[in-house]
Amino acid sequence: MLHIVNKSPAQTRSLESCLRLAKDGQALLLIEDGVYAATPGLAESSGLTQAAKRLKVYALQPDLEARGMSSKLVEGVVTIDYAGFVDLVAEHSTSQSWL
Amino acid sequence: MKKFMFVNRRPPYGSIYALESLEVVLITATFDQDVSLVFIDDGVYELVKGQNTKAIGIKNHSPTYRALDGYDVEKLYVERESMQARGLTEADLLVDVEVLSSAEVADLMAEQDVVLTF
Numbered sequence: 563m564l565h566i567v568n569k570s571p572a573q574t575r576s577l578e579s580c581l582r583l584a585k586d587g588q589a590l591l592l593i594e595d596g597v598y599a600a601t602p603g604l605a606e607s608s609g610l611t612q613a614a615k616r617l618k619v620y621a622l623q624p625d626l627e628a629r630g631m632s633s634k635l636v637e638g639v640v641t642i643d644y645a646g647f648v649d650l651v652a653e654h655s656t657s658q659s660w661l
Numbered sequence: 662m663k664k665f666m667f668v669n670r671r672p673p674y675g676s677i678y679a680l681e682s683l684e685v686v687l688i689t690a691t692f693d694q695d696v697s698l699v700f701i702d703d704g705v706y707e708l709v710k711g712q713n714t715k716a717i718g719i720k721n722h723s724p725t726y727r728a729l730d731g732y733d734v735e736k737l738y739v740e741r742e743s744m745q746a747r748g749l750t751e752a753d754l755l756v757d758v759e760v761l762s763s764a765e766v767a768d769l770m771a772e773q774d775v776v777l778t779f
Contacts (some may be wrong), residue, residue: 568675569675570672570675570703572702572703572746572747573671573672573675573702573703594674594675595672595674595675595703598672598703598706598747601747601748602747602748603745603746603747603748603749604746604747604748607746623716624716624717625674625717627712627713627714627715627716627717628673628674628712628713628714628716628717628719628721629672629673629674629706629709629712630709630710630711630712630713630723631709632711633711634748643716644716
């Protein structure tokens with residue numbers, strides 16, 4: 563299962579719900595405003611720091627760059643480009659977008 | 662002249678709010694009103710320096726904040742609590758701002774004739 567979150571954890575509770583229902587070892591991809599969860603401050607308060615210890619966490623590099631947050635990524639998060647996004651979707655039998 | 666405050670609380674690209682706020686700020690300034698902007702919650706992210714939107718195909722509107730003083734819009738405030746909660750400091754921002762406490766922001770809001778939140 564690949565979980566995809568596109569909202570800031572300070573705006574909606576999408577990430578919170580996702581983390582509550584994601585099983586150990588599953589993958590989480592942060593895109594659009596979701597990438598803010600992987601930056602200092604919000605990573606702690608959103609539970610992302612803890613989640614990175616049990617999930618494979620990815621963040622979309624173009625969205626980090628757009629927001630000026632490329633250099634602020636917390637540890638335990640892997641950045642991917644659009645081709646990597648496609649690979650992740652192809653690798654997992656199911657994707658869930660937490661809109 | 663009326664006192665207009667624009668309250669920005671959304672990140673820059675996930676929705677149209679940040680850009681729309683800028684548009685209305687510029688229009689209001691054209692009518693020679695007393696305009697101020699305050700950035701709270703995820704709105705602080707609008708001012709982060711180094712934004713590069715090339716790969717997502719959306720216009721980078723962040724340089725516009727630096728052009729606001731050309732329209733006599735010089736009152737930019739950031740709520741300290743929101744900035745700190747996001748691990749940011751003034752050095753991360755692309756324009757000079759005045760950093761205020763929540764209580765100070767509340768006082769400023771109370772002085773306004775018009776408050777518009779985006």
